[in-house]
Amino acid sequence: MRVVFMGTPDIAATCLKRLIAEEFEIVGVFTKPDKPKNRGMKLEMSDVKKVAVEANLPVYQPTSFKDDAVIEELRALKPDVIAVVAYGKILPQRVLDIPRLGCVNIHASILPQLRGSGPVQWAILNGLEETGVTAMFMAAEMDAGDIIEIRKTPIERFENAQSLLDRLAQIGGGLLCDTLRSIEAGTAVRTPQEHEKATYAPMLTKELCPIDWSLSAKQIIDHVRGLDPWPVATTELDGKRFKIYAVRPTDQKTDKAPGTLLALTKQGLQIAVGGGDVLVITVLQADGGKRMSAPDYFRGHPIKF
Numbered sequence: 001m002r003v004v005f006m007g008t009p010d011i012a013a014t015c016l017k018r019l020i021a022e023e024f025e026i027v028g029v030f031t032k033p034d035k036p037k038n039r040g041m042k043l044e045m046s047d048v049k050k051v052a053v054e055a056n057l058p059v060y061q062p063t064s065f066k067d068d069a070v071i072e073e074l075r076a077l078k079p080d081v082i083a084v085v086a087y088g089k090i091l092p093q094r095v096l097d098i099p100r101l102g103c104v105n106i107h108a109s110i111l112p113q114l115r116g117s118g119p120v121q122w123a124i125l126n127g128l129e130e131t132g133v134t135a136m137f138m139a140a141e142m143d144a145g146d147i148i149e150i151r152k153t154p155i156e157r158f159e160n161a162q163s164l165l166d167r168l169a170q171i172g173g174g175l176l177c178d179t180l181r182s183i184e185a186g187t188a189v190r191t192p193q194e195h196e197k198a199t200y201a202p203m204l205t206k207e208l209c210p211i212d213w214s215l216s217a218k219q220i221i222d223h224v225r226g227l228d229p230w231p232v233a234t235t236e237l238d239g240k241r242f243k244i245y246a247v248r249p250t251d252q253k254t255d256k257a258p259g260t261l262l263a264l265t266k267q268g269l270q271i272a273v274g275g276g277d278v279l280v281i282t283v284l285q286a287d288g289g290k291r292m293s294a295p296d297y298f299r300g301h302p303i304k305f
Contacts, residue, residue, distance in 0.1 A: 113197075122202075232245065264303065
């Protein structure tokens with residue numbers, strides 16, 4: 001079975017590695033164009049391109065599928081199936097029509113929940129206790145195709161978005177391989193989604209970063225976890241801006257207003273939150289500084305209470 005793979009970030013790279021390890025016939029890899037990064041603005045390959053280059057697979061990086069030449073290039077590969085994982089581009093119908101066995105997508109949520117670009121982060125931000133990976137046949141509408149299989153997993157209490165993404169990537173790699181085999185064997189099922197139950201996971205922005213300390217302790221913990229590693233929750237402490245990477249609950253209660261700094265302990269910086277609860281900020285990063293434990297930072301930078 002001739003497979004064209006389309007993907008860009010680390011979750012897609014993990015799935016591509018699995019396809020390579022299980023010796024699927026990958027006739028082409030499509031990924032987004034190299035992007036300038038960091039201070040030197042040097043062009044950097046996507047995670048998927050790095051894997052493809054190392055495996056000596058042909059790489060294609062079109063800016064869009066509006067160009068007829070790009071479509072003909074794809075058609076010339078004669079794919080039996082196109083496998084898509086977090087490609088970052090909407091595929092038009094004329095692309096979906098090319099492979100004889102269809103286009104399949106691996107999406108990191110339990111569809112129809114959390115369609116869109118940020119399902120892993122929003123699963124945590126929304127306080128869900130379970131998420132998963134869905135394999136589906138692709139349709140013109142985003143993440144709305146018929147479901148082939150869903151594999152579920154619990155979300156750990158203090159797991160951040162990166163850790164959850166890494167786990168889902170491993171699940172997704174195995175699911176993709178099994179899905180392609182079932183399609184080749186003609187045994188893949190098609191279950192239409194319940195579209196009226198759909199929810200959405202929009203792209204993350206830095207506007208989400210500021211922490212609202214008047215929220216409940218659980219909401220704040222989920223906020224911090226869901227935005228790690230990007231764009232990272234932020235707050236101002238004693239007049240200085242910090243990125244907040246980890247907060248933990250306590251059994252304490254307070255009558256102080258949410259956002260009030262209470263004490264520095266061996267665990268971290270205690271702060272009042274909504275409902276009279278107290279949280280501990282355990283890991284943070286000051287503007288211009290490095291990520292470190294809160295006790296270590298404030299030993300060298302005393303804070304006023």
